[in-house]
Amino acid sequence: MKRLGQKGNHNHIHRSMMKYAYEEPKQALSARIQAHQQYSNFSLHDWLKGSFELMPGHRVFDLGCGDGNYTRLFWDQIQPSGFYLGLDKNIDLINEAKNRFSDLPKDQVQFVVHDFDTPLPYGYDSFDWVFAIYSLYYAKDSLRLIYDIREKMTAKGCFVVIGPGPDNIKDLWAFNYRLIGEKGERERVQRIAGEFIISFEQFFPKKNIHYEEINSEMRFPTAEAFAEYYWSTLLWRESVRDKSSQEIDQYKLETLKRAEYIMGLRIKKQISVLIGKKG
Ligand SMILES: C[S@@+](CC[C@H](N)C(=O)[O-])C[C@H]1O[C@@H](n2cnc3c(N)ncnc32)[C@H](O)[C@@H]1O
Numbered sequence: 425m426k427r428l429g430q431k432g433n434h435n436h437i438h439r440s441m442m443k444y445a446y447e448e449p450k451q452a453l454s455a456r457i458q459a460h461q462q463y464s465n466f467s468l469h470d471w472l473k474g475s476f477e478l479m480p481g482h483r484v485f486d487l488g489c490g491d492g493n494y495t496r497l498f499w500d501q502i503q504p505s506g507f508y509l510g511l512d513k514n515i516d517l518i519n520e521a522k523n524r525f526s527d528l529p530k531d532q533v534q535f536v537v538h539d540f541d542t543p544l545p546y547g548y549d550s551f552d553w554v555f556a557i558y559s560l561y562y563a564k565d566s567l568r569l570i571y572d573i574r575e576k577m578t579a580k581g582c583f584v585v586i587g588p589g590p591d592n593i594k595d596l597w598a599f600n601y602r603l604i605g606e607k608g609e610r611e612r613v614q615r616i617a618g619e620f621i622i623s624f625e626q627f628f629p630k631k632n633i634h635y636e637e638i639n640s641e642m643r644f645p646t647a648e649a650f651a652e653y654y655w656s657t658l659l660w661r662e663s664v665r666d667k668s669s670q671e672i673d674q675y676k677l678e679t680l681k682r683a684e685y686i687m688g689l690r691i692k693k694q695i696s697v698l699i700g701k702k703g
Pocket of ligand 1: 513
């Protein structure tokens with residue numbers, strides 16, 4: 425457990441907040457989800473299931489739900505009388521989620537296309553749980569969004585923010601720098617441990633705020649499996665954004681060559697978890 429509210433600097437945050445936004449390609453998201461299922465020694469699904477007491481009848485808001493990676497997990501715990509709302513700005517991912525869960529009751533499991541950088545949709549409130557899993561650190565203005573979310577929670581509601589920790593994939597970052605020479609954007613991964621804790625302190629009683637970091641590892645069986653994961657990350661996409669296709673092909677060849685002897689086919693992951701309870 426860390427001491428809360430030590431890091432972070434709001435002036436700096438406001439200058440740089442525009443660059444946090446991003447678009448998630450559907451293929452890249454499913455490649456990363458699959459890689460985690462196959463090669464990680466940590467299951468976020470199991471951890472979520474064991475850590476929060478969702479009960480039948482509860483109302484859950486899944487902010488930045490993507491293609492519904494956690495929909496079934498939440499619904500299984502709150503059914504048959506609960507309510508689940510998944511929100512994401514990406515219409516392809518929301519359509520995918522709607523297809524995947526077309527068997528669930530439509531009035532109780534809903535998905536909306538919405539950009540959380542604009543005020544949250546009217547008419548959905550009284551949530552017992554709000555989960556933002558690998559999504560909130562893309563928000564342009566976290567203060568506004570956290571305020572907006574808090575308004576939509578019950579008096580005893582709980583807001584859970586999960587995302588990369590400050591040391592997440594540091595080894596892959598170094599690998600990427602040696603390979604491509606691009607430093608990459610590391611500010612996003614500092615946001616939960618810094619900016620968001622400070623923001624939470626404005627909206628939740630200090631005694632109701634909890635922060636922790638979970639370390640885990642991905643071990644890949646082959647250079648190809650390692651490379652597939654690396655090429656599906658935002659780090660790779662942002663690093664090769666301005667490169668020619670010949671350069672990208674060259675980096676891909678080099679990735680496969682170096683994966684084993686530089687990375688040992690392993691990547692160290694770190695998750696930040698920030699929890700705020702209203703009452
Ligand atoms: C890394 S994915 C995580 C998806 C899902 N929560 C999971 O863990 O599998 C991040 C998601 O946040 C969504 N997102 C990013 N910025 C957003 C915004 N401004 N408004 C709504 N959704 C956003 C993306 O479209 C993407 O689906």
